[in-house]
Amino acid sequence: MEQMTLSELKKKSIEIRKQVLKMIYTAKSGHTGGSLSSVDILVTLFYRIMNLERGEESDKFVLSKGHSVEGYYAILADIGYLSKDELERYCQFGSILIGHPTNKVKGIDINTGALGHGLSVGAGMALAGKRKGRNYRVFVLMGDGELAEGSVWEAAMFAANYKLDNLVAIIDRNRLQISGNTEEVMKLEPLRQKWEAFGWKVFEVDGHNYEELIEILTKIPVEKDKPHLIIANTIKGKGVSFIENKAQWHHKVPSDEEFTKAIEELDLQLQEVERLESK
Amino acid sequence: MSQNKACRVAFSEALLEEAKKDKDIIVVTTDARGSASVDNFARELPEQFVEVGIAEQNAVGVAAGLSICGFKPFVCGPACFLSARSFEQVKVDVAYSKTNVKIIGVSGGVSYGPLGGTHHALHDIAAFRAVPNMTVILPSDANLAKAIARTLVNHRGPVYVRMGRNPVPVVYSEEPHFEIGKANVLLEGDDIAIIACGEVVKNAFDAALLLKEKGIYAKVVDMHTLKPIDEELIIEIAKKYKVIFTVEEHNINGGLGDAVAGFLAKYSPKEVIKIALPDEDMITGSQFEIYDYYGLSAEKIANRVLSELERR
Numbered sequence: 001m002e003q004m005t006l007s008e009l010k011k012k013s014i015e016i017r018k019q020v021l022k023m024i025y026t027a028k029s030g031h032t033g034g035s036l037s038s039v040d041i042l043v044t045l046f047y048r049i050m051n052l053e054r055g056e057e058s059d060k061f062v063l064s065k066g067h068s069v070e071g072y073y074a075i076l077a078d079i080g081y082l083s084k085d086e087l088e089r090y091c092q093f094g095s096i097l098i099g100h101p102t103n104k105v106k107g108i109d110i111n112t113g114a115l116g117h118g119l120s121v122g123a124g125m126a127l128a129g130k131r132k133g134r135n136y137r138v139f140v141l142m143g144d145g146e147l148a149e150g151s152v153w154e155a156a157m158f159a160a161n162y163k164l165d166n167l168v169a170i171i172d173r174n175r176l177q178i179s180g181n182t183e184e185v186m187k188l189e190p191l192r193q194k195w196e197a198f199g200w201k202v203f204e205v206d207g208h209n210y211e212e213l214i215e216i217l218t219k220i221p222v223e224k225d226k227p228h229l230i231i232a233n234t235i236k237g238k239g240v241s242f243i244e245n246k247a248q249w250h251h252k253v254p255s256d257e258e259f260t261k262a263i264e265e266l267d268l269q270l271q272e273v274e275r276l277e278s279k
Numbered sequence: 280m281s282q283n284k285a286c287r288v289a290f291s292e293a294l295l296e297e298a299k300k301d302k303d304i305i306v307v308t309t310d311a312r313g314s315a316s317v318d319n320f321a322r323e324l325p326e327q328f329v330e331v332g333i334a335e336q337n338a339v340g341v342a343a344g345l346s347i348c349g350f351k352p353f354v355c356g357p358a359c360f361l362s363a364r365s366f367e368q369v370k371v372d373v374a375y376s377k378t379n380v381k382i383i384g385v386s387g388g389v390s391y392g393p394l395g396g397t398h399h400a401l402h403d404i405a406a407f408r409a410v411p412n413m414t415v416i417l418p419s420d421a422n423l424a425k426a427i428a429r430t431l432v433n434h435r436g437p438v439y440v441r442m443g444r445n446p447v448p449v450v451y452s453e454e455p456h457f458e459i460g461k462a463n464v465l466l467e468g469d470d471i472a473i474i475a476c477g478e479v480v481k482n483a484f485d486a487a488l489l490l491k492e493k494g495i496y497a498k499v500v501d502m503h504t505l506k507p508i509d510e511e512l513i514i515e516i517a518k519k520y521k522v523i524f525t526v527e528e529h530n531i532n533g534g535l536g537d538a539v540a541g542f543l544a545k546y547s548p549k550e551v552i553k554i555a556l557p558d559e560d561m562i563t564g565s566q567f568e569i570y571d572y573y574g575l576s577a578e579k580i581a582n583r584v585l586s587e588l589e590r591r
Contacts, residue, residue, distance in 0.1 A: 056349075103376055109347045111376040114367055120337045121372055124344020124352075131305075131326060132349065151368075154337035161332075 004047050006210050007277050012078075013043045014270045017239045018263055019074040019087075025259045027091035029099055031067040033236040033249040034143060037174040037207070038068045041232055044213040045139055046075045052107065059136050060125045062110060064118020065143035065172060066100040067251070073097055073105070081107040116149025118142060119169055123159045126167035126227075137220070140169045145177030148186045153198070156227075160199030163225035168217070169200075171229065172207065174236035178250045191231060200229045207232030240265055283446035286478070287385040289421035290442060291316040293428035294353060298327055304432055305350045307342045309335050314444070315355035315385045335360045339368035339382070346379040351432060358384025358400035358441050359391070366406060373437045374412045381431055382439045387417075388477065388528035389556070390444035392565040400441065401556055404476075405533025407439045408506050414438040414459060415505040419480035420450040423503060426457035434459065443478045443528075445566055450481050450501065462509040468496030471584060472516045475526035476502045476535045479570065483526040485577035490584060497584070508538050517543050522587065523551045526580055528570070531555040552587055554580060 004012065016039050024030030046052075050059035063072050070090070077087040082097075082105050089095040096104045100113030110121050122140035129136050146152065159167050171191075179185050188194075195202045201223045205212040213232070220228045236250075237243035240262040243254075254262060298304035298320065307329045312318050321328045329345075331338040335356060342352035354361065361369070361384045373380045384400060391398035407413045416438060418424035424442060431438055455463060465480070466487050475483035480501045487497040498516070502509065516523060523543075525536040536553025543551060556573050570576045574583055 060348075110343060110378070111371060114371050116336075117340055117368060117372055120340025120368070121344040121347070123337075124341035124346075125348050126344070127329065127341065128345045128348030128350055134348075151336040151340070154331075154334040155340065158331060158334070158337055158341065 007273055009043055009047060009210050010273050011270060012047060013039050014239070014266050014273070016043060016071055016074050016078070018266050020070040021240070021254060021259060021262050023070045023074065023087070023090045025254050026088070028253050029091050030070050030253065031251045032243060032254070033176065033246070034065060034172065034174065035068045035070045036238045036240065036243065037234040037236045038065070038141060038172045039071045039238070040208045040210065041141060041170055041172060041213065042071050042075055044210060044217060046079065048214055049217045050139065054136070057134055057136050060109065060122070060138040062118040062122045062138070062140045063101050063112055064140050065115070065146055066112035068143070068172070069099060069101050072101060076105060076107045081105065115143070115146040116151040119152055119155035120158070122167055122169070123155050123162070123164060126159070126164040127162055129166050130162070130164065136166065138167050140167070142169060142171050143177070144171055144173045144175065144182050144188060145185065147171070147188055156195065156198040156200065159227040164227045165221040165223070165225050167227040168220055169227065169229045171231050172234050173231050174234045176236040176245070176247045176250070178247065180247050195229045199226065201226040202229045202231065204231045204233065207234035208238055239269070283448050284421035285316070285444060285446045286418045286421050286424035286442035287444065288316045290383065290418070290424040290428045290440070291320060291355070293425040294432070295320045295323065297429060297432045298324055301351070301432060302327065303349060303351045305329060305345055305352050307331060307338050307345070307352050307354045309333055309338045309356040309360070311356040314357055315383065317355050335365035336368050339365040339380070340372050342380045343368070343372035343376060343378045351379055353381045353383050355383045355385065357398070358387030358403055359398050362400050362403035362406060362439070369439070370410050374410045377412055377436060379435050380437055384439065384441045386444035387441035388443055389561060389566050389569045392569060393563050395563065396560050399561060401528070401530040402533070403439070403441055404505050404527070404529050404535065405537070408533065408538060412437055413506060416440045416459070416503055417477035417505065418442055418503060419477060419501050420447055422449060422451040422454050423457060423501070426454045427503070430457055430459065441477065443566065447478050448481050450484065457503070460504045460507040460509055462503065462512050463501040464498065465501055466497065466499040468498045470496045471522055471524060471588070472498045472500065472520040473524045473526060474500045474502050474516070474535065474539055476505060477528050479526050479528050479575050482570065482575060482577045482580055486580035486584065489577060489581040493585065495584070495588070502535060505535060505538060508542065510542060513539055513542055514546060517546065521550070524554060524584060525551060526554045526575065528575065529555050531558055554583055
């Protein structure tokens with residue numbers, strides 16, 4: 001697969017955002033805010049960073065914040081792992097596409113949705129890579145609210161203990177969870193220092209900036225024998241002005257009017273990227 | 280093997296033998312290498328051994344990850360913790376995801392005796408029976424434990440095995456035939472049927488011998504697989520016997536007795552008399568004192584059968 005340019009990645013992310021909204025709007029169910037905040041991270045991983053076609057050496061991905069499934073399914077459908085027809089049936093009666101990742105879909109190895117599980121599973125995959133001498137990397141995307149789960153820290157301790165430098169955890173740091181601001185619900189800061197104290201190499205990036213995401217994700221591991229963490233600062237609901245930074249959009253479903261307006265906004269963004277491209 | 284031997288010791292011996300031939304077999308433990316008798320395994324096959332520390336949730340998640348990448352993980356630790364603390368990881372990362380992970384709960388039931396309720400596992404059959412895709416197995420002695428280990432290394436899918444801690448008398452003089460979901464009939468008899476599971480199978484068998492002296496002939500079944508349960512055999516028993524007794528080291532709710540009674544209720548309502556542990560905190564005592572106190576020793580089982588029959 002030829003590498004996508006920055007402008008192509010941006011266009012792809014807008015298409016995926018539109019698809020996410022369409023899925024949630026059609027199903028009348030889904031997690032709007034967190035799905036939109038993680039789209040750029042997912043697009044970077046799937047279209048630029050991970051190699052998924054190397055058999056046993058293929059990179060691995062775990063969506064620990066399983067509720068942000070819409071973007072994940074939309075990307076898997078776009079890269080041909082899932083039929084577009086099935087995508088249309090998201091959360092409909094009898095569909096394989098439930099509202100959290102299911103390993104009935106190619107490209108999904110583990111069912112997630114209960115928070116605090118993904119990092120352990122990813123650490124197990126990374127350890128398997130070490131023990132079997134395989135040259136893949138494992139990427140785990142977590143939510144920030146999820147970090148209150150104690151099991152995350154069990155896994156953090158484990159990954160450092162086993163020197164899993166083939167493990168990359170990414171936190172979608174949008175600072176909002178269902179009840180409000182993460183720092184008010186359960187204080188996470190100083191987040192960087194916590195992970196460093198657990199033995200991780202930590203980076204902080206703008207989770208919507210492709211240059212930053214690509215740069216760091218390409219060069220990891222930068223420190224041998226250490227698991228790596230990226231705190232990706234994001235905006236919950238990113239891409240739609242009236243959804244951005246509002247906790248109530250955690251799993252709110254857009255109305256007819258809101259849906260039309262959101263798609264219009266995204267179409268304008270698409271036109272803007274195309275305009276800049278043609279310059 | 281005819282001496283008393285702990286199931287956990289026999290299981291891990293067989294697992295080690297198999298793991299020497301199959302490099303994908305990997306043991307994950309939670310600072311429980313002594314409890315789970317996997318010390319030798321850790322020493323002999325360090326590359327097939329993962330110490331997670333006292334972190335059951337992580338242990339099960341890590342095992343799921345290992346299985347996705349080609350390993351055959353056996354998570355070995357105390358049943359009380361693996362069936363409770365990490366229940367969600369077993370439910371989601373193992374059963375729901377259908378990963379090839381075996382949860383090996385040792386020192387289950389009331390094995391830890393006087394250590395009390397924190398260390399007893401008397402809910403595990405009920406809990407795991409209600410989780411789709413799980414298989415639930417309880418060996419009755421060390422020989423069966425070995426046979427189970429050898430079968431499981433080549434069986435793909437989620438399984439929970441519960442064993443005890445203490446040396447127990449043999450039920451089988453050698454490694455018996457073992458097939459998941461196919462119960463073993465230990466004794467034939469025409470008067471009553473006793474279906475038992477786990478380490479009280481031997482007590483049920485001995486109770487049958489005591490009953491024989493009184494002229495009552497019991498059929499005794501080792502229902503080693505609680506899920507999928509041997510429905511065919513239960514139907515066969517229900518057709519022949521008026522009264523069925525179940526014997527188990529488990530809370531009276533949700534275990535073998537309920538599995539048998541619940542299944543029979545769908546077909547031919549029969550009287551099933553459940554002999555199990557009451558739904559209350561256990562009295563302080565050793566495993567065997569607890570058995571006796573609550574009616575799970577051979578004598579108490581025999582007496583219970585007699586009094587139930589007298590009532591009729």
